[in-house]
Amino acid sequence: MPSNTRNGQVRSAFHTILKRRATSALQVLGMGLLALGLVTPSLAQQQFPNRPLRLVLPFPPGGSTDILGRIVAASLSEKLGQPVIADNRPGLGGYYGLDMASKAQPDGHTFTIASLVYASGPVTYPDMKFNPARDLTSIGQISEAPNYLVVNLGVPAKSMKELVAYVRANPKKLHYSTSGVGSTLHLSAAMMNSITKMDMVHVPYKGGGGPAMTAVLGGEVQVIVLGPASIQHFRAGKARALAVLSDERVSVTPDVPTAKEQGFDVVVAGWHGLLAPAGTPRAIIQRLNKDWVDSANNPAVKERLETLGFFPRPGTPEQFTAYLKNETVRWQRLIKEINLQPAR
Numbered sequence: 656m657p658s659n660t661r662n663g664q665v666r667s668a669f670h671t672i673l674k675r676r677a678t679s680a681l682q683v684l685g686m687g688l689l690a691l692g693l694v695t696p697s698l699a700q701q702q703f704p705n706r707p708l709r710l711v712l713p714f715p716p717g718g719s720t721d722i723l724g725r726i727v728a729a730s731l732s733e734k735l736g737q738p739v740i741a742d743n744r745p746g747l748g749g750y751y752g753l754d755m756a757s758k759a760q761p762d763g764h765t766f767t768i769a770s771l772v773y774a775s776g777p778v779t780y781p782d783m784k785f786n787p788a789r790d791l792t793s794i795g796q797i798s799e800a801p802n803y804l805v806v807n808l809g810v811p812a813k814s815m816k817e818l819v820a821y822v823r824a825n826p827k828k829l830h831y832s833t834s835g836v837g838s839t840l841h842l843s844a845a846m847m848n849s850i851t852k853m854d855m856v857h858v859p860y861k862g863g864g865g866p867a868m869t870a871v872l873g874g875e876v877q878v879i880v881l882g883p884a885s886i887q888h889f890r891a892g893k894a895r896a897l898a899v900l901s902d903e904r905v906s907v908t909p910d911v912p913t914a915k916e917q918g919f920d921v922v923v924a925g926w927h928g929l930l931a932p933a934g935t936p937r938a939i940i941q942r943l944n945k946d947w948v949d950s951a952n953n954p955a956v957k958e959r960l961e962t963l964g965f966f967p968r969p970g971t972p973e974q975f976t977a978y979l980k981n982e983t984v985r986w987q988r989l990i991k992e993i994n995l996q997p998a999r
Contacts, residue, residue: 703763703939707738711759711767713752714834715745718864719800719882723927723965724768727797730950731943745861747783748835750776753930754783757790761932763939766794769930771839774983778990779837781997787930788983793976794929795944797951798965800882801901802843802923803911805868805894807877815898815917818878819851826854831878832870834863837995842986843923844880845993847900847914850921868894882925883964900924907964926968926982928975944972 708731712724721743728739744752749772759765772779773787804815810829812818822829833840840863848855858876860866864884870876872893879885880900886908889896898914899905900923914921929947931940950956951969960967 703942704735704737706764707740708735708763709740709742709759709765711752711756711765712741712743713745713749713767713770713772715743715862715865717868717884718834718862719884719925719965720749720768720770720927721864722884722963723797723960726956726959726963727768727929727947727950730953730956731946734946734950746835747780748772748776748833748838748841748859750780750783750785750835750837753787753791754785756930757785757787757932759932761934761936763931763935763943766929766931766943767791768797769928769979770925771842771982771986772835772837773930773979774986775837775842775990778987779995779997788979790933791930792933792935792940793972793979794931794940795947795972796926796928796968796970796975796978797947798927798960798967800925800927800965801899801905802840802880802882802925803885803889803896803908804847804898804900804914805871805879805881805885805889805896807871807874808893808895809874810877810895812897813895814912815914815919818897819853819919822853822855827856829878830856830858830876831880832858832860832867832876833879834867835859835861836997837990838863839882839925840867840880842989842995843900843925844878845995846923846989847880847919847921849989849993851919880923886964905964907962926978927965928979940972 710724710728712721714720725741728741732739744755749770753767756765756767777786812821831844833844836859863881867879868881871879888894896911898917899911900914900921902922904913948969951967957967
C-alpha cells in the first residue's frame with residue numbers, strides 16, 4: 656500500500672476519534688447545563704430524553720391504571736428511544752403517586768398517570784401539602800373507560816334493579832370495596848348510591864383492580880364499581896356484572912345492560928391522563944404529547960386499548976387542562992353534596 660494512502664487513512668481515523676470525543680464532551684456538558692437549568696428550551700428538547708424514563712403508576716399492579724400504564728409505557732418507549740419504566744406507587748386512593756411524581760426533577764424523565772383523584776384529592780386529603788393543579792402540568796388525556804357494577808357470585812341479585820331492591824330492604828348488610836377514600840372508585844360508587852338510595856358499608860383498599868377486586872372475588876366484600884380491570888373476572892364467571900354505568904352498552908361487553916336500561920340514571924366514566932411535574936419545559940411537554948397522540952392513533956395500539964375497555968381520547972395539553980378543571984368542579988360539588996368526610 657502506498658505511504659500517502661496509508662497516511663491518509665491514519666489521519667482519517669484520527670479525525671474520527673477526535674470528532675467522537677468532542678461529541679461526547681458536548682453531550683456531557685449539555686447534560687450538566689440541563690441539570691443546572693442553564694439551557695434554553697430548544698436545547699433541552701434536543702437533549703431529551705438522555706436516559707430511561709419513569710412513569711409513576713399511583714395504584715398497585717392488576718388494576719385499570721396499571722394495565723393502561725404499561726401499554727402507554729411500552730408505546731412511548733418505542734417513540735422516545737429510551738425505556739419507559741412503570742413504577743407502581745400506591746396509596747391514598749392514588750393521591751400519593753401524584754404527589755411523589757410532582758416532586759421529581761422537572762426535566763421530563765418522570766411523569767405520571769392521573770385519574771379522578773386529581774379532582775377529589777384536595778378535598779379528601781386536606782392534610783397533604785400538595786395541590787395537583789399547582790404542582791403538576793398537563794401532557795394530555797389518555798382515555799375514558801366505563802365503570803361496571805360488579806358483585807360477588809354469592810349476592811342473590813341478578814340485575815341492578817334486584818340489587819337496589821335488596822340493599823334498600825337490607826341497609827348496611829352489603830359491603831363495597833374501593834381503592835381508597837376519595838378515589839375514582841369511591842366517588843363513582845358514592846354517586847351510584849346517592850342516586851339509587853342504596854346504603855352499603857364502604858371498605859377502602861390500597862388499589863382497585865388488584866386488592867379491592869380480589870376482596871370481592873374472595874367474599875370479603877360483596878360489591879364494587881370498577882372499570883376495565885373487572886372485565887376479565889366477570890367474563891371468566893368469577894364475578895357477576897349487573898350493569899355498565901354508561902350512556903350506551905359497550906362494544907367489548909355487549910351482554911351487560913346499562914344502568915339506564917334498568918331505570919337508574921347512573922353514568923360514571925373513569926378517565927386517565929398524563930401529567931408531569933410543574934416547571935417541565937414546554938418543548939418537552941409538546942414532545943411527550945406528540946409521541947402519545949401518535950401512539951394513540953396507531954391502529955394496533957388503539958385496537959388493544961379498546962379491546963380492554965379503554966377508549967383513547969388523545970388531545971392537546973390545553974384541552975386536558977380544561978378537562979381537569981371541569982372535572983374538579985364537578986366532583987368537588989358531589990363531595991359536598993354527599994358530605995364525604997376527609998380522610999385522616
